[in-house]
Amino acid sequence: DTGVSQNPRHKITKRGQNVTFRCDPISEHNRLYWYRQTLGQGPEFLTYFQNEAQLEKSRLLSDRFSAERPKGSFSTLEIQRTEQGDSAMYLCASSSTGANEKLFFGSGTQLSVL
């Protein structure tokens, strides 16, 4: 069990640029989640995949945000035309199917938009 891996750990970008983050979940987990966390706040749900299907999206996920999980393994989260308000920690989590629902989180990608 290598845990949930997120890359990069830190990303600094200029306003208006596009950024892409990657998440590699625990290999046997078929569920994958993206959350966003700003300083002093709890994580906020963005989206959820079961295998390759994106089953749930938050209202927070504007049309500048897109997430994919093409083969039901790794996932990418892209933000187009970044804004300063997008600055946050982006967290990925995965879990297996079943009643336990124990989410394993990665260490996150810290995005700073200048």
Added chain:
Amino acid sequence: AQKVTQAQTEISVVEKEDVTLDCVYETRDTTYYLFWYKQPPSGELVFLIRRNSFDEQNEISGRYSWNFQKSTSSFNFTITASQVVDSAVYFCALRDYSGAGSYQLTFGKGTKLSVIP
């Protein structure tokens, strides 16, 4: 709408003291799940417990215990004989059981616990 309130923003205790972290939730659903997560300085959220709304039995795991009271919509977390390694931000979270498969967790703002040696 769901809401989780953790009124304590920061708590400091001296090592070996007991400490209780409060969590109050709001939901219209009769069936739901409650969680506690720990976020140490490294940033990775660590699952601590999941509790179903229909199971009000309190749970103890080592130095950790949880008190779930449906009547007051509270799910409090107690650490007994605190240690420096307990220093972290602790989050309470809620998920309803929509039956349609919503897996969205609603988190509180967290309580930062500092255990002083």
